[in-house]
Amino acid sequence: MTDRALAVVRAGALTTVQDLGRPGHAHLGVPRAGALDAPAHRLANRLVGNPETAATLETTLTGCAVRVRTATTVAVTGAPCPVTVDGRPAPWGAPVRVPAGAVLDAGPAVHGLRSHLAFAGGIDTEEVLGSRAADLLSGLGPDPLTGGAVLPLGAPYGPPTAADAVPHPGPVSELVLPFLPGPRDAWFTRAGLRTLTTGRFTVSAASNRIGLRTEGPPLERARTGELPSEGMPLGALQVPPNGLPVLFLHDHPTTGGYPVIGVVPERFLAPAAQAVPGTPVRFVRLGRRPARAAHSG
Amino acid sequence: MRPLPVGEHGLLIELDSAEEVGALHAELLRRAADGTLPPVGEIVPAARTVFLDGLADPRGLIAELATWDVPPRPADDRPAVEIPVRYDGPDLADVAALWDTTPDEVVRRHSGTTFHVAFCGFAPGFGYLTGLPEPLHVPRRDTPRTKVPVGSVALAGPYTGVYPRSSPGGWQLIGTTDAVLWDARREPAALLTPGTRVRFVPLETAR
Numbered sequence: 104m105t106d107r108a109l110a111v112v113r114a115g116a117l118t119t120v121q122d123l124g125r126p127g128h129a130h131l132g133v134p135r136a137g138a139l140d141a142p143a144h145r146l147a148n149r150l151v152g153n154p155e156t157a158a159t160l161e162t163t164l165t166g167c168a169v170r171v172r173t174a175t176t177v178a179v180t181g182a183p184c185p186v187t188v189d190g191r192p193a194p195w196g197a198p199v200r201v202p203a204g205a206v207l208d209a210g211p212a213v214h215g216l217r218s219h220l221a222f223a224g225g226i227d228t229e230e231v232l233g234s235r236a237a238d239l240l241s242g243l244g245p246d247p248l249t250g251g252a253v254l255p256l257g258a259p260y261g262p263p264t265a266a267d268a269v270p271h272p273g274p275v276s277e278l279v280l281p282f283l284p285g286p287r288d289a290w291f292t293r294a295g296l297r298t299l300t301t302g303r304f305t306v307s308a309a310s311n312r313i314g315l316r317t318e319g320p321p322l323e324r325a326r327t328g329e330l331p332s333e334g335m336p337l338g339a340l341q342v343p344p345n346g347l348p349v350l351f352l353h354d355h356p357t358t359g360g361y362p363v364i365g366v367v368p369e370r371f372l373a374p375a376a377q378a379v380p381g382t383p384v385r386f387v388r389l390g391r392r393p394a395r396a397a398h399s400g
Numbered sequence: 401m402r403p404l405p406v407g408e409h410g411l412l413i414e415l416d417s418a419e420e421v422g423a424l425h426a427e428l429l430r431r432a433a434d435g436t437l438p439p440v441g442e443i444v445p446a447a448r449t450v451f452l453d454g455l456a457d458p459r460g461l462i463a464e465l466a467t468w469d470v471p472p473r474p475a476d477d478r479p480a481v482e483i484p485v486r487y488d489g490p491d492l493a494d495v496a497a498l499w500d501t502t503p504d505e506v507v508r509r510h511s512g513t514t515f516h517v518a519f520c521g522f523a524p525g526f527g528y529l530t531g532l533p534e535p536l537h538v539p540r541r542d543t544p545r546t547k548v549p550v551g552s553v554a555l556a557g558p559y560t561g562v563y564p565r566s567s568p569g570g571w572q573l574i575g576t577t578d579a580v581l582w583d584a585r586r587e588p589a590a591l592l593t594p595g596t597r598v599r600f601v602p603l604e605t606a607r
Contacts, residue, residue, distance in 0.1 A: 129453070130445065243524060331449075333449040336410050
């Protein structure tokens with residue numbers, strides 16, 4: 104089935120093969136990796152009849168274009184963008200039949216940051232530890248796309264099981280990140296904790312798949328120095344010596360020595376995948392115990 | 401043993417020593433194999449902690465942990481992994497100076513030590529090996545190297561490590577090995593997994 108492949112026409116700023124990642128190997132120093140906007144990845148797969156585990160392409164800001172060697176059903180989700188087939192407009196967020204030899208182009212994000220392109224049968228690159236995801240921290244999985252690269256496609260799984268009605272997501276005007284304090288919140292002063300929930304933070308341009316960096320007021324530490332290295336979860340708000348929290352995303356290191364002031368549960372992480380640099384960030388403390396009512400005046 | 405909740409599904413268990421970490425890690429693996437540990441996504445030992453993630457009920461496990469009697473880490477009856485080393489690293493003389501001895505003596509002491517993989521991190525297959533006594537702990541380089549060659553055998557703090565691939569790094573390089581630390585097609589992919597015993601075997605070199 105050598106015809107079941109796509110050739111990269113325009114790689115875009117950063118386009119990677121992603122699936123649901125390779126959890127369960129953190130003790131070997133292997134990051135989880137996988138789609139940052141997991142709901143968009145899952146939706147794109149459903150639209151083309153793939154299981155959620157099939158690999159898709161995750162673009163960054165400028166989209167990408169590929170030529171399919173055989174007629175293929177494709178869907179684009181995540182960041183909304185203009186979709187064309189051989190230059191003719193095609194729908195975003197819906198299955199699109201792309202004829203053999205035609206070029207599917209997912210253009211620059213209208214808003215948001217990362218689009219997902221699913222192809223019937225999925226991207227069929229070699230699995231590493233049970234996943235095809237590109238891990239940009241440790242280099243596992245396929246390299247980011249380059250012009251002319253050829254990626255194999257798997258055999259189609261069958262017709263889509265459901266026709267999702269896909270709402271067009273609006274722009275992310277503010278990234279709200281609910282978090283649970285700890286495990287190292289005691290390394291910060293009360294003022295430092297207050298700064299996290301009241302300070303004006305924005306998404307830094309230095310953000311990537313490893314972490315969403317922030318700009319804003321530094322968090323005051325109660326203790327100085329480094330921790331002995333300890334395990335780091337997805338969604339950790341790790342605070343390096345500059346005092347500015349970094350939200351650990353899917354390619355984060357599995358251990359680290361800077362204190363984690365709080366953790367954003369995984370179910371709240373997808374919007375972080377779509378927040379462009381400059382987006383305001385608000386950290387909202389989730390209560391483990393019933394929250395005290397705010398006093399007035 | 402101090403368990404700290406991590407997010408909604410994680411638990412960071414803080415311990416007083418590397419020995420306690422090794423003992424709890426072995427006990428967790430034993431219970432996971434027996435099916436007496438609740439389902440867990442990750443078990444990540446580190447310097448003074450074991451991190452568990454993907455727990456349905458971390459608070460329930462905190463209560464259960466309080467009732468555990470954790471035995472010392474059982475003796476490992478598997479043979480130690482032997483890593484052949486050419487002790488030709490660019491920092492060998494500096495380490496000899498820090499140890500107040502000669503390069504030959506560094507080779508003798510390092511290769512005469514049985515190490516344990518305390519934990520992994522930094523890169524897939526990078527193990528933090530303990531075993532050197534405290535007087536032989538050395539600082540990192542003042543200026544990290546932008547490129548440490550694959551297979552470099554290195555020291556920093558209480559640890560010895562082997563770079564599984566070329567990367568930036570600040571550890572003191574004392575030698576090189578051709579051993580393959582990471583091979584995704586191998587099971588397990590990492591040569592050095594937590595708990596593994598390791599010995600370094602010197603190869604003849606003309607220094």
